[in-house]
Structures are given as C-alpha cells and as structure tokens.
Amino acid sequence: MITELGHFALILAVLVAAVQMVVPALGAYQRDARLMSVAEPAALSQLTLLTFAFLALMHAYVTSDFSVANVATNSHSTKPLLYKISGVWGNHEGSMLLWVLILAIFGAAVALFGRNLPATLRANVLSVQASIAVAFGLFILLTSNPFVRLEPAPFDGRGLNPILQDPALSFHPPFLYMGYVGFSMAFSFAIAALIEGRTDAAWARWVRPWTLLAWMCLTIGIAMGSWWAYYELGWGGWWFWDPVENASFMPWLAGTALLHSALVMEKRDALKVWTVLLAILTFSMSLMGTFLVRSGVLSSVHAFAVDPQRGVFVLAIMVLFTGGGLALFAYRARELRQGGIFAPISREGALVLNNILLTTACATVLVGTLYPLALESLTGEKISVGAPYFNMTFGPLMLPLLLAMPFGPYLAWKRGDVYAAAQRLFVAALVAIAAIAVTFAVTKPGPWLAPFGIAIGVWVMAGAISELLFRAKAGNANLEEVLRRLRNLPRSVFGTALAHFGVGMMVIGIIATSAYQTERVLLMKVGDTVDVAGYALTFNGAKAGQGPNYKEQIGSFTVQRDGAPVTTLQPEKRLYDAPPQPTTEAGIYNAWTGDLYVVLGDEQTSGGWAVRAYFHPFVRFIWLGALVMFIAGAVSLSDRRLRVGAPQRARRSPAAVPAE
Amino acid sequence: MTRKQRRGILIGAGVAILSVAAILVMFAFRSSIVFFHTPSDIATSKVPAGQRIRLGGLVEKGSVVRGEGTHVKFAVTDTLQTIPVSFSGILPDLFREGQGVVAEGRIEPDGHFAADSVLAKHDETYMPPEVAKALKEKGVTLGEGATHETKAAGETASP
Numbered sequence: 049m050i051t052e053l054g055h056f057a058l059i060l061a062v063l064v065a066a067v068q069m070v071v072p073a074l075g076a077y078q079r080d081a082r083l084m085s086v087a088e089p090a091a092l093s094q095l096t097l098l099t100f101a102f103l104a105l106m107h108a109y110v111t112s113d114f115s116v117a118n119v120a121t122n123s124h125s126t127k128p129l130l131y132k133i134s135g136v137w138g139n140h141e142g143s144m145l146l147w148v149l150i151l152a153i154f155g156a157a158v159a160l161f162g163r164n165l166p167a168t169l170r171a172n173v174l175s176v177q178a179s180i181a182v183a184f185g186l187f188i189l190l191t192s193n194p195f196v197r198l199e200p201a202p203f204d205g206r207g208l209n210p211i212l213q214d215p216a217l218s219f220h221p222p223f224l225y226m227g228y229v230g231f232s233m234a235f236s237f238a239i240a241a242l243i244e245g246r247t248d249a250a251w252a253r254w255v256r257p258w259t260l261l262a263w264m265c266l267t268i269g270i271a272m273g274s275w276w277a278y279y280e281l282g283w284g285g286w287w288f289w290d291p292v293e294n295a296s297f298m299p300w301l302a303g304t305a306l307l308h309s310a311l312v313m314e315k316r317d318a319l320k321v322w323t324v325l326l327a328i329l330t331f332s333m334s335l336m337g338t339f340l341v342r343s344g345v346l347s348s349v350h351a352f353a354v355d356p357q358r359g360v361f362v363l364a365i366m367v368l369f370t371g372g373g374l375a376l377f378a379y380r381a382r383e384l385r386q387g388g389i390f391a392p393i394s395r396e397g398a399l400v401l402n403n404i405l406l407t408t409a410c411a412t413v414l415v416g417t418l419y420p421l422a423l424e425s426l427t428g429e430k431i432s433v434g435a436p437y438f439n440m441t442f443g444p445l446m447l448p449l450l451l452a453m454p455f456g457p458y459l460a461w462k463r464g465d466v467y468a469a470a471q472r473l474f475v476a477a478l479v480a481i482a483a484i485a486v487t488f489a490v491t492k493p494g495p496w497l498a499p500f501g502i503a504i505g506v507w508v509m510a511g512a513i514s515e516l517l518f519r520a521k522a523g524n525a526n527l528e529e530v531l532r533r534l535r536n537l538p539r540s541v542f543g544t545a546l547a548h549f550g551v552g553m554m555v556i557g558i559i560a561t562s563a564y565q566t567e568r569v570l571l572m573k574v575g576d577t578v579d580v581a582g583y584a585l586t587f588n589g590a591k592a593g594q595g596p597n598y599k600e601q602i603g604s605f606t607v608q609r610d611g612a613p614v615t616t617l618q619p620e621k622r623l624y625d626a627p628p629q630p631t632t633e634a635g636i637y638n639a640w641t642g643d644l645y646v647v648l649g650d651e652q653t654s655g656g657w658a659v660r661a662y663f664h665p666f667v668r669f670i671w672l673g674a675l676v677m678f679i680a681g682a683v684s685l686s687d688r689r690l691r692v693g694a695p696q697r698a699r700r701s702p703a704a705v706p707a708e
Numbered sequence: 709m710t711r712k713q714r715r716g717i718l719i720g721a722g723v724a725i726l727s728v729a730a731i732l733v734m735f736a737f738r739s740s741i742v743f744f745h746t747p748s749d750i751a752t753s754k755v756p757a758g759q760r761i762r763l764g765g766l767v768e769k770g771s772v773v774r775g776e777g778t779h780v781k782f783a784v785t786d787t788l789q790t791i792p793v794s795f796s797g798i799l800p801d802l803f804r805e806g807q808g809v810v811a812e813g814r815i816e817p818d819g820h821f822a823a824d825s826v827l828a829k830h831d832e833t834y835m836p837p838e839v840a841k842a843l844k845e846k847g848v849t850l851g852e853g854a855t856h857e858t859k860a861a862g863e864t865a866s867p
Contacts, residue, residue, distance in 0.1 A: 282801070392717045404722045408729045415733055429743065432762055436740035441732045445725075569778050569797050621801075630801040649778070649798035658778045660798050 051116055054104025055195035058145070061097035061152070062185035064090050068155075068178035072171035076243075084171035091159035091174055094181065095152040102149045105194050106136050115201035118142060118194040124207035124626040126597045134218035135208045140342060140358075141194035143221055147338070148184045150222075150229040154258070155181065158233070165254065172240035173233075180232055183365045191358045207626030210598065216276045223269030224296055228334040230262020231303055235331030235373065238324045242376045245383035247324060252314035255327065257685055259310060263303045264681035270296050271674030282632030282647045284662045286561070286670055289438045294417040295337035301410035302330040305403045312396050316461055317387030319400070324384065325377055326403070332370040333410065339366045345421055394464040398456035405449045412441040450504050450555060453548055454511020457541075458518075472518055476510035483507075491564060498563035502556055509552030512545040543684025550676030557669030561642070566663040573656035581663030583637075583644050584608040585617075590648065590657060598624040600633075603648040603657065607637060619648040643667050742812060747789040750815060757815045763791060763823070764810045772805055784809060784821070792820040802828040 068090035075083025105118070109132045114120040122139040123132055137143040155177040162170045188194070211217075237255045241247040273293070278286040287293060306326045312319045339345075343359030390396035416433045423429055454476060458469035483506035487499035517523075519541065520533040568580055572587040579585075588604040600622045607614040617635030624631065637644040642665035649658030744762045745755050755761055763784055771783035771792075779796045782805075793811055803809060803826060811823035 389711055389714060392714060392721075397718075400718055401721065404725050408725050411726075412729050412733055416736075419737070431744065432742045433737075434740065434742065437736040440736035440740060441729065444732055445729060571776075571778055632801055647798065652774060654774075658798050 050104050050107050051195050054101040057097040058101040061094050064094045065178045065181040069175050069182055073175035076168040076171040084167055087171050087174040088159040091155045095156040098149045098152045102145055109136050114205050115197050117196045117198045120198055120202050120205045122208055123205040125204055131208055131213045137221045138208050138212050141192045144188050144192050145194055147225055148181055150225050151181050154233050169240050172243050173236045176236035176239045187361050191361050210624035210629050210631050211280055216272045220269055220272040223265045227262050227266025227269055231331045231334045233258035234327035238327035241324055242380040245380055247320050247384055249314050249317050252310045256310045259306055260681050260685055263307055264678050266300050267674055268678040271671050275671045279634055282634055284645045284664055289435050291417050292341055294413050295340040298410050298413050299333040299337055301406050302333045305406035306330045308399045308402050312399050316396055318396055320384045320387055321381050328373040335366040339363055391463040393466055395459045395461045398459050405445055409442055409445040450508055453508050457515045473511055476514045479510040480507035495563045498559055501559035505552045505555030509549050512548040516545045539687035540684045543680045546680035547677050550673040553669045554673030557666050560666035561664045564665045568661045571656050572659045580661045585661055598622040605646055617646050619646045621648050746786045747784055747791040748786055750791055751789040760814055762810055762812045763821055767805050767809050769805045793823050795823040795826055799826055800828045
C-alpha cells in the first residue's frame with residue numbers, strides 16, 4: 049500500500065513540476081506576480097512528494113517487501129540494515145529517484161532562501177529547474193519505475209552486489225549526485241539569465257555558493273569512490289580512468305573552472321558570457337555523466353542498466369538540455385553586456401588561464417571517454433582507451449596549471465605584477481627546490497622525474513601557506529599582530545589557500561604512490577617471510593570464518609620492521625551468500641609514510657597461497673587532499689559574503705576583500 | 709592595449725593550449741589504444757604479432773594449469789578457435805572456467821598469448837559486453853554459462 053502511495057506521489061510530483069515549469073515562466077514573461085508566486089509552493093510540494101516517494105521505496109527495502117520488483121532484484125533479507133538502506137540507491141531505478149529528490153531539494157532551496165532574488169529571475173530559475181525535474185521524472189515513470197510489483201512475490205531477494213556492500217560506497221552515490229545535480233542550479237541560473245538577457249555581479253554571487261556546494265560534494269563523492277576502489281577491488285589502484293570515473297570527473301573539472309570564472313564575474317563583472325557558457329557546459333557534463341552511467345553504454349561495474357530504451361531516453365534529455373541551452377546561448381549571449389577589462393597579467397588573467405587549462409583537460413577526458421564508443425558504433429572496431437592515453441594528455445595540461453597556481457592569488461585584479469609575485473613566492477620556491485633534493489636523497493636510485501613531481505606538490509602547498517602569511521604580513525610584525533591579522537582575513541581567502549593546499553597534497557600522494565610503489569606477487573607457505581619496502585611480512589596461515597551474510601577465508605600475516613613487531617594483518621577472501629560472489633578484503637596497515645597492503649589470493653594445489661603485497665607511499669595524501677578541499681569549500685561557504693540568501697546584504701557592504 | 713588586443717591575447721592563449729592538447733590527443737591515440745580481438749580474429753591472423761591487444765572469450769573448461777609460484781596457464785576460446793594464455797599474478801575473484809574473461813597483453817612468436825593483466829568483471833551475471841557480442845557474432849549461445857557453482861567456489865576456485 050505504501051509502495052503504491054509512493055508511486056502515486058511520484059506521479060503527482062511530476063505533474064506539480066510540469067505546472068512549476070510553465071506557470072512561473074509565463075508570469076515572468078508577463079510580469080505577473082500572481083503567476084510567478086506559484087513557483088514557491090510548487091517547489092516545496094514537489095520536494096514533499098518526492099521525499100514521500102523516496103521514503104516509501106526505502107520502507108519497502110527496510111521491510112524487505114520482495115513483491116516490489118526493485119527490492120527483489122537488489123536486496124536480500126539477510127543483508128545488514130545499512131545496506132538495505134543504501135540498497136535503495138544501489139541500483140538504477142532507486143538512484144534515479146535519488147537524483148530527482150536531490151534536484152527537488154535544490155529547487156526548494158531557491159524557493160526558500162531566494163526571496164531576495166529579483167522576482168523574475170527567481171521565477172525563471174525555478175521554471176528551468178522544474179523542466180529538468182519533469183524530464184527525469186518522466187524518465188523514471190516511463191522506463192525505470194522502482195515501484196513496479198511482482199506477481200507472485202519471490203521468497204527472497206537476489207541481493208546487492210557484495211562489493212557494493214561497503215560503508216564508503218553507501219554514501220558515495222548521494223554525495224556524487226549532490227554534486228552532479230547541484231550543478232543544475234548553475235545551469236538554471238544561466239538559462240534564466242539568458243532569458244532575461246541580463247547578468248550582473250549579484251547573479252554570480254548567487255551562483256557561486258551553489259556551485260561551491262555542488263563542487264564540494266562532488267569532490268568528496270569522487271574521493272570516496274576512489275578510496276573504495278583502492279581498498280575493495282584488491283589491487284590497490286585508486287583511479288583507473290574507467291569511463292564511469294571519467295563521467296564524474298568531467299563535471300568536476302568543468303565545475304572547478306566555473307567556480308573560478310564566477311569569481312571573476314562576481315568581483316570584476318568580467319567574463320560574463322564565458323561564465324554563462326561554462327555553467328551550461330558544466331551541467332551538460334553532469335548530464336553526460338548520467339547518460340554514460342545510466343544508459344548502459346559502458347561495460348563497467350557501475351552500469352546496472354542494460355536497456356536501450358533507457359539509453360535513448362537519457363540521450364534525448366541530454367541533447368534537449370545541452371542543445372537547448374547552447375542554442376539559447378548562441379541566440380542571446382550578445383545581450384549580455386561586457387564588464388570590466390583587465391590586462392593579460394592579472395588575477396583575472398590567471399583565472400582565465402586556469403579556465404582554459406581545466407576546460408581543455410576536460411575536453412581531452414571527454415574525447416578519451418567517448419572515442420571508443422564512437423568508433424565502435426561507426427566501424428564496429430572495439431578498442432580500449434586506458435591510463436596511458438590519459439597520462440599523456442591530461443598530465444601535461446595539469447603541469448602548467450600547478451606551476452601557475454601559487455601565482456594566481458598574488459596577482460592583483462585588473463593589472464598584476466609577475467615579478468612582485470615571484471619575489472613573494474621566493475621562499476616557496478626554495479622549499480620546493482629543497483624538496484627535490486630531499487626526495488632524490490631519500491629515494492635514490494629512483495625514477496629521476498618523480499622528485500620534480502613531488503616538488504610541484506610541495507610548491508603548490510608552500511605557495512598556499514606563503515600567501516596567507518604574506519597577507520598577515522608575517523615577518524613585518526610580531527606574532528600577536530600576525531595572528532590577529534590572520535583571524536581577520538576573510539574566510540574565502542582561507543578557503544582558497546586551503547583548497548590549493550589540498551591540491552598540493554593530492555599531487556604528492558599521486559606522484560609518490562605512482563613512482564615509488566613496491567609490489568610483490570608470490571606464493572607463500574606458512575612461516576614464509578617476504579620483505580616489502582622495509583617491512584618483514586610473515587605468513588601465519590589462513591583459516592575459514594563466517595560473516596553475517598558471507599563465508600570467508602582469513603589469512604594472517606605478522607608485520608615486523610627492524611625486528612620490532614608492528615601489527616598483524618588479516619586479509620580476507622569472502623564468498624557472499626546472495627548473490628554468490630567472491631570478494632577480496634585487503635589487509636591494510638597505515639603509517640604516515642604510506643600503506644602496507646596485503647591481498648590473499650588463491651590457495652595453490654601445491655600448498656601455500658598466492659599473496660600480493662604492496663607498499664603505497666603517501667597514498668592517503670590523495671584522499672586527505674580531497675578532504676582538505678572539501679573542508680576548504682565549507683570554510684569558503686561560511687564566509688558571510690557567500691552565505692546562501694545573503695547576497696543583498698553583502699551588496700551593501702562591498703570591498704570586503706582586500707584588493708591587494 | 710585596446711580591448712580587442714587584450715581579447716586577442718586571451719583567445720590566442722586558448723587556441724594555443726587547445727592545439728597543444730589536440731596534438732597530445734593524437735599522439736596518445738596513436739600509441740596507447742588497445743584493440744579488442746577474439747581468438748578467431750587471431751587465428752585468421754588479423755592481428756600483427758607483438759602488438760598490444762585485448763583478448764576476449766571464455767576460459768576453456770579444464771584448461772587452467774597452475775605452475776610454479778603465481779604462474780598460471782589457461783586457454784581462451786570463442787568455441788571456434790582457442791588461444792593458450794600465460795599469466796603471472798593473482799587472477800581476479802571472478803575468474804572461473806567456462807566464464808567470460810578479457811586478457812591484455814601480446815601474442816608471442818610461438819603463438820601463445822602473454823597476458824600482463826586479466827579482467828573478469830565484478831558481477832556474477834556479467835559478461836563483458838564485447839565478449840558477449842563477439843561470441844554472438846560467432847553464433848555461440850551463452851545459455852547457462854553464467855550460472856554458477858555456488859558451493860564449489862567456497863573451497864577456492866582451483867582446478
């Protein structure tokens with residue numbers, strides 16, 4: 049019964065969204081406040097209805113109602129509660145419901161917090177937002193309905209793919225969708241601006257916090273997925289350039305560019321046309337990601353759906369919104385008046401460079417992701433584009449970005465002075481050069497390029513710190529004065545420094561683990577010892593065990609370093625009951641310098657076990673860096689100027705940021 | 709500098725970076741793309757020896773032989789042709805006789821395939837689509853190939 053009510057609520061939500069799509073836009077066109085006022089209650093009731101629908105599906109999962117086809121296919125009565133709940137979005141239909149729910153949350157947020165927006169802008173934004181909801185609502189109802197019943201109901205469900213039964217992965221999709229869908233706000237604002245033929249700094253001040261929020265969630269969502277792949281898939285890789293990963297990475301790249309260009313627009317009223325275009329493109333990348341993952345065109349673990357009907361539907365949605373957005377842009381962009389001018393060497397110029405490099409990088413990822421699909425559909429030839437392609441194209445584009453990154457915040461708006469910036473970055477450069485020497489000394493003989501990579505990470509981190517210290521006038525004042533100045537810096541300055549610092553950490557993690565990883569694959573009998581990067585790993589044998597919904601083989605390894613015991617690692621091989629599928633649980637010992645990572649392979653007929661042991665130096669810096677970036681976003685978001693719903697107030701007190 | 713000149717510089721920078729990227733992309737495509745082939749493709753010598761390829765098909769029943777250490781030999785078949793494969797390392801969890809597999813590596817002069825990575829996708833009902841499609845083209849029906857030896861796998865999938 050609750051399931052049917054959920055289904056009904058979903059249908060109602062789509063109808064409400066249809067009203068919200070048409071009426072407020074009409075009101076904005078006719079300047080009719082009554083028509084425009086429909087938007088707010090519509091957005092709120094849409095959210096209420098979708099929340100109800102989502103909870104109804106969750107209820108079916110928690111109570112293991114296998115008469116619901118979606119539950120029967122993706123859940124199992126013995127599954128732990130957390131995975132019954134996360135199972136709601138661990139499948140195609142449920143995750144699409146989550147998608148539109150998050151869309152509705154963002155729409156309702158504009159309705160609630162956007163009361164001080166210009167009335168027509170708000171009405172148009174909510175209309176565009178609702179049009180996305182209508183498209184995806186229809187998609188769910190017509191091709192991927194999670195509320196379909198089974199007759200007769202099976203005795204038990206087929207279970208959730210065991211490798212998805214994992215805490216980090218339970219929260220990976222919601223964060224990812226917050227990111228994907230969050231960019232719809234930037235899109236809706238861009239379309240509304242084009243409809244009105246007008247954008248200004250207030251527009252950018254509105255778009256930026258939403259973009260920032262979406263970007264934060266996407267950052268942490270991608271990091272969670274990467275971390276999960278690292279410890280769950282059992283070969284210690286943290287990024288595979290798999291099309292599904294790229295699907296989330298492309299909106300991230302475009303969104304990062306958008307964050308920076310919206311900054312220029314807000315502060316200097318420049319780059320308007322570009323920012324609007326980028327807002328459209330960023331959401332297009334989100335739609336592209338949704339298409340790639342949800343249509344089943346890819347051969348990957350994430351592609352649950354293999355149904356051409358769905359693929360064509362999502363493709364149509366993507367073409368409609370991207371094509372429609374770009375067409376409107378082509379038609380109306382010249383209406384947007386040009387704003388402030390700036391010299392090529394300036395803060396604006398640096399942010400433009402950032403934008404060019406990020407969007408180009410995004411384009412290379414897009415080409416690498418789509419080319420195999422295009423080639424196969426055109427010629428039937430099947431190819432795979434893997435890590436070497438992306439390392440060759442994406443890597444070189446990141447190099448100038450990282451080298452230039454510390455300069456950006458040091459350059460003044462309008463016209464900057466590179467030499468002055470370079471002088472101020474002198475200490476950071478010295479630290480980076482020292483890092484080269486230290487890395488060489490510690491790792492020799494090693495790859496000769498890697499120390500330079502480490503140094504680039506250090507350079508970015510040191511540059512971020514030095515900027516904060518410079519602003520606090522460290523060196524010219526006593527400690528108390530410096531601390532007072534630091535406290536008084538706008539939070540967005542801290543946010544920038546912290547985010548750049550996180551990027552530096554991530555670079556160090558990536559370079560260190562790629563260049564200096566140790567790998568041992570061998571056959572071990574009980575009592576055998578192997579040396580992995582200074583750790584002595586002794587195999588004590590393996591025994592059988594039983595988990596809540598799986599059987600397992602647990603290996604036991606004693607880890608020693610310089611004769612002193614360090615820890616015991618217990619990697620597992622599990623066989624889940626439903627669906628019957630083996631998984632690998634790595635045994636991981638984490639030290640500051642890196643992870644010791646042990647995987648139990650197959651038992652050999654000749655006795656002994658196949659064992660794979662790695663040392664991944666500084667690998668955690670990759671995810672810690674992402675976490676720092678997430679926190680940086682939160683710090684920035686807490687800046688009063690950016691607080692959602694406070695643009696007007698901030699407008700009355702401009703010049704909150706020292707212009708250098 | 710006029711507004712036009714400034715814009716010119718920006719556009720110039722954009723075009724320059726885009727061209728560099730385009731050149732990188734072309735080079736990368738030329739050197740790093742890996743083609744997918746079936747054992748029949750290789751038998752009909754459509755594949756130059758020494759080129760890095762992906763080989764897809766079914767692991768032939770009874771073909772898995774574990775050697776010294778982590779060396780393992782098995783055969784990949786599309787039921788028309790069979791290619792012997794050698795590999796050193798740990799096979800993925802879902803590697804099973806009679807099931808779909810994709811191996812990446814090179815064909816050696818003696819005709820066997822030296823794989824440096826073996827992929828078996830992480831889903832019990834999952835057949836890599838390129839394998840499924842290639843097999844279908846060869847007229848092979850998969851039928852019950854994907855049903856699994858639930859119990860047997862508990863004692864580790866060894867021959």
